[in-house]
Amino acid sequence: MTQAETTAASLTFDDFKKEVLNDYKIAVVSRECSLLGRREVLTGKAKFGIFGDGKEVPQLAMAKAFKNGDFRSGYYRDQTFMMAIGELTIEQFFAGLYGHTDINFDPMTAGRQMGGHFATHSLNADGSWKDLTQQKNSSADISPTAGQMPRLVGLAQASKIYRDVPGIDTTNFSNNGNEVAWGTIGNASTSEGLFFEAINAAGVLQIPMVMSVWDDEYGISVHARHQTTKENISEILAGFQRDDENKGYEIIRVKGWDYAELVSAYQRASDLAREQHVPVLIHVIELTQPQGHSTSGSHERYKNADRLQWESDFDCIKQMKEWMVTFNIASSEALDAIDAQAKKDVLEGKKAAWSAFTQPIKDEKAELVGLLEKIAESSINKVFVQKYANDLNDIKEPIRKDLLTTARKVLRMVAKENGRAELAAWIASYTQKIQPKFSANLFSESAQNVFSVAEVPPVYADNAEEVDARLVLRDNFDAIFTKHPNTMVFGEDAGNIGDVNQGLEGMQEKYGELRVADVGIREATILGQGIGLALRGLRPIAEIQYLDYLLYAVQIMSDDLATLQYRTAGKQKAPLIIRTRGHRLEGIWHSGSPMGMIINAVRGIHVLVPRNMTKAAGFYNTLLETDEPALVVECLNGYRLKEKMPSNLGDFRTAIGVTETLKQGADITLVSYGSTLRLVEQAANELLEIGIDCEVIDAQSLLPFDIHHDIAKSIQKTNRLLVIDEDVPGGASAYILQQVVEEQGAYAYLDSKPQTLTAKAHRPAYGTDGDYFSKPSAEDIYEKVYAMMHEVDPNKYPSLF
Numbered sequence: 001m002t003q004a005e006t007t008a009a010s011l012t013f014d015d016f017k018k019e020v021l022n023d024y025k026i027a028v029v030s031r032e033c034s035l036l037g038r039r040e041v042l043t044g045k046a047k048f049g050i051f052g053d054g055k056e057v058p059q060l061a062m063a064k065a066f067k068n069g070d071f072r073s074g075y076y077r078d079q080t081f082m083m084a085i086g087e088l089t090i091e092q093f094f095a096g097l098y099g100h101t102d103i104n105f106d107p108m109t110a111g112r113q114m115g116g117h118f119a120t121h122s123l124n125a126d127g128s129w130k131d132l133t134q135q136k137n138s139s140a141d142i143s144p145t146a147g148q149m150p151r152l153v154g155l156a157q158a159s160k161i162y163r164d165v166p167g168i169d170t171t172n173f174s175n176n177g178n179e180v181a182w183g184t185i186g187n188a189s190t191s192e193g194l195f196f197e198a199i200n201a202a203g204v205l206q207i208p209m210v211m212s213v214w215d216d217e218y219g220i221s222v223h224a225r226h227q228t229t230k231e232n233i234s235e236i237l238a239g240f241q242r243d244d245e246n247k248g249y250e251i252i253r254v255k256g257w258d259y260a261e262l263v264s265a266y267q268r269a270s271d272l273a274r275e276q277h278v279p280v281l282i283h284v285i286e287l288t289q290p291q292g293h294s295t296s297g298s299h300e301r302y303k304n305a306d307r308l309q310w311e312s313d314f315d316c317i318k319q320m321k322e323w324m325v326t327f328n329i330a331s332s333e334a335l336d337a338i339d340a341q342a343k344k345d346v347l348e349g350k351k352a353a354w355s356a357f358t359q360p361i362k363d364e365k366a367e368l369v370g371l372l373e374k375i376a377e378s379s380i381n382k383v384f385v386q387k388y389a390n391d392l393n394d395i396k397e398p399i400r401k402d403l404l405t406t407a408r409k410v411l412r413m414v415a416k417e418n419g420r421a422e423l424a425a426w427i428a429s430y431t432q433k434i435q436p437k438f439s440a441n442l443f444s445e446s447a448q449n450v451f452s453v454a455e456v457p458p459v460y461a462d463n464a465e466e467v468d469a470r471l472v473l474r475d476n477f478d479a480i481f482t483k484h485p486n487t488m489v490f491g492e493d494a495g496n497i498g499d500v501n502q503g504l505e506g507m508q509e510k511y512g513e514l515r516v517a518d519v520g521i522r523e524a525t526i527l528g529q530g531i532g533l534a535l536r537g538l539r540p541i542a543e544i545q546y547l548d549y550l551l552y553a554v555q556i557m558s559d560d561l562a563t564l565q566y567r568t569a570g571k572q573k574a575p576l577i578i579r580t581r582g583h584r585l586e587g588i589w590h591s592g593s594p595m596g597m598i599i600n601a602v603r604g605i606h607v608l609v610p611r612n613m614t615k616a617a618g619f620y621n622t623l624l625e626t627d628e629p630a631l632v633v634e635c636l637n638g639y640r641l642k643e644k645m646p647s648n649l650g651d652f653r654t655a656i657g658v659t660e661t662l663k664q665g666a667d668i669t670l671v672s673y674g675s676t677l678r679l680v681e682q683a684a685n686e687l688l689e690i691g692i693d694c695e696v697i698d699a700q701s702l703l704p705f706d707i708h709h710d711i712a713k714s715i716q717k718t719n720r721l722l723v724i725d726e727d728v729p730g731g732a733s734a735y736i737l738q739q740v741v742e743e744q745g746a747y748a749y750l751d752s753k754p755q756t757l758t759a760k761a762h763r764p765a766y767g768t769d770g771d772y773f774s775k776p777s778a779e780d781i782y783e784k785v786y787a788m789m790h791e792v793d794p795n796k797y798p799s800l801f
């Protein structure tokens, strides 16, 4: 059903008729999927349904203008578009609705997201890139409304980079930057800050982005009068309209039930964006939502009779049908026949999807029932075991939970019997087989994942200079930009002045304004820009000026970047490097170290906390060899400290997930990271003067954490553990404790209570005293260790207080 890529202008009337008829067919198939989909939820076969009914016709127009190499970043209403570009079949639609965990049946998300969340595959099975210029691409949807906006900016900007930056290998990714990024959003979701931020950013950047607003006047039950000033998004965005003097947007308003107008509007938008890189906003008005928002309630509750009547009259498919009859494109009988055929096709497709979804589980059930019956034979609880087997057997359409619940309950009954071993083995092997369907691909499983890159230590010439540490970073970035033509960095003040700490000094002059770029103050879309660029094969470094302001971007890191590999079951990747600087400096919003919050929000992204700039530079070098996203937190108070300049710039690599022992010791293991380490080392030296010999370990990497279990090995020797950081109590230190004591099993070697020393629960106060009374000091560390040793040997270490 894929549409031909020809434009209306070059068609004969017969060709034109055929194309319109094909469009009509896609629309009615899509509608029928929505109608039947809703029934599947109401009868309990699927859990939740959110469908594209009422939005079919504009999506046909968008699909016509959408070319190979283009990208979509949209939301849950776009099933018709996906069908029209040939990326969603009826069977796949229902597989998604049921939650089929096999990617061959639900290619959108392998059952991980609810239906209506669309994606195409950018990667081959080994994680390498497909040729994205030869296919129609959709970045993977997420549910948070407007969450699709930040990445849309990057998807569009990639075309500009590919067109205007010389020296980048465009194979697989671009044909002279001719690709358009197409956004879709609901009218109500334009109320989100992310929408306005992204719209402004794309206007500033002048990138080929065509943004469609599907306007049905509602956001679930809430009318436009509560959502949008003047109830009209294109009117209030009118100031973005370009004119003779100023660049800006082309803004188009078009009725969502007017097929002919829509086709011409989308063609115009496509040409403008594709050829001139002008962003376009298409406000598609007068749309409807025939079945209401989703399966969680009916729209009769909040739409009045007049509105409901209007929605029925102006249903876009009904209007299209009338138009086709009026203009002799088809008779109403012929169109009725298409309607009838669509009903049949969808019913058949639905049945096929259901049977494909349920059959493997039925087979698994039969196997388990057989095993349970066998175990029942020799069990003293025969009657009970047999009843479990019968009850399971009676479930006609079981889910996997039914199987495991039964098996695990029976296991308890036969714990002392011969049948136990066989049942336990079945449960273990079944779990091993099924669990990855729900848990695999959180991180890259390709040969380029972070564990594939070995450490390469920095090399120093005999006369290596001690320099301000920011120069190590700067010269390493210089080497990176030369070595990797597809890298770029962008952030507030990153361009002209070379970042607020001069780690990029002179880089813009050398590599140009597109590769070393200043951007507006808009952290969420800086992040999204990075995601979009990385989705299209570039290697962006998105700079967030201070760790404290990462919060503006954490939502998009958490919802979009961190879930990307997972929610596509490994079919998309965005190896974005996020650079920021943090830990202690001055006052509440320039001293933050909310590492616990971050690591708990971004599982799926690596989180690296180098103690100095050489380590940080080494992380950048490593990451560029991998295909995974990571956050690197540089030490804000470390840029002016002295470090030796390595001679293998761009090549030395800090290993990820590996600790470094900074001082060997016998009495206690101190674990820390980042800026705090200097104080830990100071305290350790002072403690040595009184005979307390601390082992000091730099964690370096919080996600992944100490993959070789070096900390547990250290505790095996010292039998004591103190974790020190400048996060809140119970923050990242609690995570480290969990990793070491529970995950690494170090509890077995502990002779003292494992402890943490953190900052206060409040934000760090301003000034040196503010720091001293908010964050752990060298004295705090000294006294904490001393108190632990006092407990061990009160005579040798008499109480200080």
Ligand SMILES: Cc1ncc(C[n+]2csc(CCOP(=O)(O)OP(=O)(O)O)c2C)c(N)n1
Pocket: 077, 143, 144, 145, 185, 186, 187, 188, 189, 190, 214, 216, 218, 219, 220, 293
């Ligand atoms: C950030 C966020 N807040 C709330 C929701 C719940 N929610 C889902 S859809 C929706 C309404 C969206 O309306 P609109 O953007 O007009 O799209 P439509 O469904 O009408 O096409 C809401 C509030 C969400 N998914 N994400």
Ligand SMILES: [Mg+2]
Pocket: 186, 187, 188, 214, 215, 216, 217, 218, 219, 220
């Ligand atoms: Mg709406």
